[in-house]
Structures are given as structure tokens and as C-alpha cells.
Amino acid sequence: MDGNKDEAQRCIDIAVQAFAEGKIEKAEKFLLKAEKLFPTERAKELLSKVKTGTGGAKPTMGARANGTTNRDSAANNDGPRKRKNSDSRNSEPEYTKEQIEAVRKVKSCRDYYEILSVKKEATDSEIKKSYKKLALLLHPDKNKAPGASDAFKAVGNAAAILTDVEKRKQYDLYGLNESHAHNHGVRRDHNEYAYARGFQAEVSPEDLFNMFFGGGFNQQNVYMRQQRRRQQHRDDGENQSNSSALINFLPILLLIGLSMISSFFISDPIYSLSQSPKYAVKRETNRLKVPYYVKNNFHTEYQGSVGRLEESVEEDFIDHLKYSCSRERNYRDSMLAKARSFGDRELFNKAQKINTPSCDNLNNYLNK
Structure with a gap:
């Protein structure tokens, strides 16, 4: 409605100007338009004057026909203009076409x-x-x-x-x-x-x-608001990323926790095939005479069968010899293949002389 009111006022102003210039049809047209947009008492009053031919244009034209002076004519024309300016100034601010x-x-x-x-x-x-x-x-x-x-x-x-x-x-x-x-x-x-x-x-x-x-003060306030808003966006993003990282890291933390808990329930091995400060006491199996090492408190702490323990020692020892023997033989075979591919007789003889102590040691224990 405010927009219609403004447009209606503009139509009234145009009608008043046209009425002052003697353009009766134009004045009537714009006053009717103003009535449709936003009916007012002023528009009705002016429209009545336009239809009866009083209040501005026709008296001016008649004055000229009767030979009145230019000053009288100007006086008649100034009436609507002054009213237009004062009324428009009091009712609604003016604006330009631009x-x-x-x-x-x-x-x-x-x-x-x-x-x-x-x-x-x-x-x-x-x-x-x-x-x-x-x-x-x-x-x-x-x-x-x-x-x-x-x-x-x-x-x-x-x-x-x-x-x-x-x-x-x-x-x-x-x-x-x-x-x-x-x-x-x-x-x-x-x-x-x-x-x-x-x-x-x-x-x-x-x-x-x-x-x-x-506006320096407002500009600073705007800048500070922008900074706070952007900082809040960054904080929200960081919090979200931190939460996601924590969720992704939970399985790892769980595994670490389980391993730490299980370490309390898993005891050290009873024996070792190599000597160390922890396993300092040397022993031999009864059947194959395989050396192995136990802790100082072996006799007081171990409550199981020594025979079954020594069977495990001999199995581990034999498996270790088999693995070492396999590596020695693979190395010797690769050197022989290299000597054949190059046709190097001297290298071939050296390869044949490569020792396999683990294999020899394995044969000795298996033949006992």
C-alpha cells in the first residue's frame, strides 16, 4: 500500500502541473489514475475542479482571451504551482526521474x-x-x-x-x-x-x-564481527575434525589397551635357546642333549613336567636348524647357478666348497 500511495502522489503532482499548463485531459487522466492507486480527498477535489474547468487552466486561458495582462495571467498560473510545491513538500519527499x-x-x-x-x-x-x-x-x-x-x-x-x-x-x-x-x-x-x-x-x-x-567506527565493528564469525567457523571445523580423528583413533586405543591388559596375564617363556642375563642357567635335554637356558628361579617357579618341556625345546631347536640349513643351501645353490651362467670355473669350485654348518648339525642330531 505504501508503494501505491507514493505513486498516487506522483500522479497528483503531474496532474497539478498539467492543470497549470492548461493540459486538462492530461490532468484528468493522472488524477483518475491516482484515485485508482490510492484514493485521497485532494485527488477528488482536484478532479472536480478539472471536470468543472475551474481553479487554474481555463481562467488563465479566458484571461488571455479578454486581453488581461501577462502579470494577471502569471498570477493565475502561479496558484496551482505553489500549492503543488507546498502540498508535495508536506505530504511526501520529492525525487528525481533519475x-x-x-x-x-x-x-x-x-x-x-x-x-x-x-x-x-x-x-x-x-x-x-x-x-x-x-x-x-x-x-x-x-x-x-x-x-x-x-x-x-x-x-x-x-x-x-x-x-x-x-x-x-x-x-x-x-x-x-x-x-x-x-x-x-x-x-x-x-x-x-x-x-x-x-x-x-x-x-x-x-x-x-x-x-x-x-564510517571508521562501524567499519571496525564490521571487521571484528567478520573475524569472530570466521573464527567460530574455524573452531567448529576444528572441533568436528578433532571428534572425527578421535573416533578413528578409538580402535587403535582399544588395541593398545587390550595389549597392555593382556601383558599382565601373559608370563615370560619358561626357557630360551640362547643365553641372556634373564635366562642365565644352562640345561640340556635328556634325549638329544640340546642346550637351553632358564631363569634362576626355574626350580621353584616351574610346576609342570620337565620331560614335556624338553620335548618342546628339542622341537624348537630342530625347527631352527631346519630353517638355517635351508638358508645355507639356497645361498650355495644361487652361487653355483651364477657360476654356471658366467661359465666361471673358479667361482663354481668355490661355491661347491661353501659350508652348511646348520645342515651338518641337523644331521648329527637327527641321527642320534
Whole structure:
């Protein structure tokens, strides 16, 4: 309704001017339009005067026909003009044709680049330059045209998004496609879809205006708010990543915990095939005379069968000899193959003489 009221007032002003100039049909046309947009007593009164031919144009024209002076004619013409200026000043602020045209242009735009009248490849300085020009033209303190406030907000939001590297990148990827898609159907307001898609500026239009035109205190506040918001985003991301890392690390922690717990229940081996400070007491198996080593407290701590223990010692010892013997034979066979491939007789003789002590030791124990 406020928009209709503003437009109706504009029609009344045009009608008064036309009435003063003697353009009766034009005055009547705009007064009827004003009545449709927003009925007022003033419009009805003026319309009545226009229809009866009183109050301005016809008396002026008649005065000229009767030979009245130019001063009388001017006096008759000045009446409606003065009333128009005083009434419009008291009812609603005036605005220029350039201002209302700027508002209409912004409202008809399809995307942020078009709002700022720049190309998609525009540099940051070009965007800021265009914003300054439009912001001064559309600021509500200077532009009283209907919809100037919304147009000012749209220009500010466009500049805030396109001067932010990350937001501009996201807008180029998603925003333009969606805004263009609306042009093929019923197109809603660009700001509505932009807010729905998350392309909101982190600063208000007034804060952005102050940043560009010298509002130092507000600029600092805006900067601090941006820093706090970005820090909060970083903290949230770090907390999320820390939680994810902890969840991923839980299985490892569980395994470590289980191994530590199991270490309390698993005792040291009863014997060792090699001597060490922990296994310092030497013993031999009864059947194959295989040497093995036990702790100093073996006789008091071990409660099992010594015979079965020595069977395990001999099995481990024989398995160890078999493994060592296999390695010795593989080494000797590889040297023989190398000598044959090179046709090296001397190397072949050396390879044949390579000793295999583990194999010899294994044969000795197996033959006992």
C-alpha cells in the first residue's frame, strides 16, 4: 500500500502541473489514475475542479482571451504551482526521474553482476567503483523514491558477495545458474532466491556503506564481527575434525589397551635357546642333549613336567636348524647357478666348497 500511495502522489503532482499548463485531459487522466492507486480527498477535489474547468487552466486561458495582462495571467498560473510545491513538500519527499529510474533498474535485474552494472569478469576495483556510484544514488537519506531502500539493500548485498573471493566463487558456480533459470518461467525477486541459496552478505547495507564512505567506527565493528564469525567457523571445523580423528583413533586405543591388559596375564617363556642375563642357567635335554637356558628361579617357579618341556625345546631347536640349513643351501645353490651362467670355473669350485654348518648339525642330531 505504501508503494501505491507514493505513486498516487506522483500522479497528483503531474496532474497539478498539467492543470497549470492548461493540459486538462492530461490532468484528468493522472488524477483518475491516482484515485485508482490510492484514493485521497485532494485527488477528488482536484478532479472536480478539472471536470468543472475551474481553479487554474481555463481562467488563465479566458484571461488571455479578454486581453488581461501577462502579470494577471502569471498570477493565475502561479496558484496551482505553489500549492503543488507546498502540498508535495508536506505530504511526501520529492525525487528525481533519475532516482526512480535507478530503483526500477535495480529491481528488474537478474543477478548481482547486472545489479552493479559490471561484467562477470569485472575486477574487485571495478565492482567497488560501481557500488560507490549506485550506493550514493540509492541511499534512503538522498533517494526518496518508492523502493529505494530495497534497491539500496540489493546493491549492498551484491557488492558484499562479489568482493568476497570465496562467496563470489560459490555464487558463480550456483547463483547465476539458478537466477538465469527463473528467467524462463515466473521469475521471483533475485534477493529472495539469493538468500534462500545462502548468498547473504555478512555485513548490513549500512555497515558496508560506512566502510566505503568513511564510517571508521562501524567499519571496525564490521571487521571484528567478520573475524569472530570466521573464527567460530574455524573452531567448529576444528572441533568436528578433532571428534572425527578421535573416533578413528578409538580402535587403535582399544588395541593398545587390550595389549597392555593382556601383558599382565601373559608370563615370560619358561626357557630360551640362547643365553641372556634373564635366562642365565644352562640345561640340556635328556634325549638329544640340546642346550637351553632358564631363569634362576626355574626350580621353584616351574610346576609342570620337565620331560614335556624338553620335548618342546628339542622341537624348537630342530625347527631352527631346519630353517638355517635351508638358508645355507639356497645361498650355495644361487652361487653355483651364477657360476654356471658366467661359465666361471673358479667361482663354481668355490661355491661347491661353501659350508652348511646348520645342515651338518641337523644331521648329527637327527641321527642320534
